[in-house]
Amino acid sequence: QGTVYDSELAGKWISPMHPQVIRDQPGDCPICGMKLVPTSRYGYSEQPVIQNAAITVPRNAVLLAGDHSVVYIETEPGRFELRNVKLGPLLRDRAVILDGVKPGEQIATAGNFLIDSQMQLSGKPSLIDPTKFSPDKKKKPAYRNEPLQFTSIKIEKLPGQAGQALESLYSVYFAIQKQFASDKKISEQQATSLSRLASQLAQDSQLSQSMQQELKQVAANAAHLHHLSLEEARKKFKPISHAVVKLATEVRGEGAKQPYYQFFCPMVSQGEGDWLQQDDKLLNPYFGSKMLHCGKLVSTFAPVSSNSEKTDQKSENTKNKTLSRPKGE
Known part of the structure; x- marks a missing residue:
């Protein structure tokens, strides 16, 4: 006190x-x-x-996105540099800065979003990807804020009941993805079905050790997904999605005909915002209605060819983005 x-x-x-x-x-x-x-x-x-003296800046000088708080510091007349800041209390027209800005430094208080857009276009640190910035050049970002990349994709066929179970697992995952995109919690049946299918498939000797590990990750994170709040469940959905995206590049059920689509949202808290969909209509499960169409299509994973045991394909990185900000900001 x-x-x-x-x-x-x-x-x-x-x-x-x-x-x-x-x-x-x-x-x-x-x-x-x-x-x-x-x-x-x-x-x-x-x-x-x-x-103790406190550093404050005009509130409109601070750009916010998820856990990111940044300002633009004027390094020389007309030139600005992104600076990550740690925020204290937000007042009516001022923001208290606990770390990241020194007394006397000049910051941009108008035109911030224009500066940020120019930074994005030039591939420099910006609001949606401040992880590119680090005063210590040897220091790596704390988390990945770019899509999972696959240079060469070889999809195996999984025959019989195991293949059917795998396609069922994908179907349950897609149902959960749509639930989160609709701002709805998932049912106990959905959580237990996903966990049970993943656990069963993780014991299948036809699958590689890496595939089994991915399935174990799905099973562990899905087991109690229905007990969590929507916000906490979405956090657990991240490692599930990472595993499912990787699985989709490695194995499909025999006779699968539908392509799957990898999406990525750079605004997800702590990065790593990948997920998989069964169609190319972007529906963001991490934000739902708040930022339903925020993200980009990264890759399309074609189904297994009926004429060969494996399909060898390249990851298709798309340049078209649909980015949006949370409502109310």
């Missing part, structure tokens, strides 16, 4: 029931008869308190 200094109250005695009664010495309240108490009980210091 903090303390404040007021010269008129320092070292005084006050009535708990009638605070207008203030005395230099202990005694009784003349109104109610209660004992006077020291003002220090209510946070008043007897000595002046050293006040």
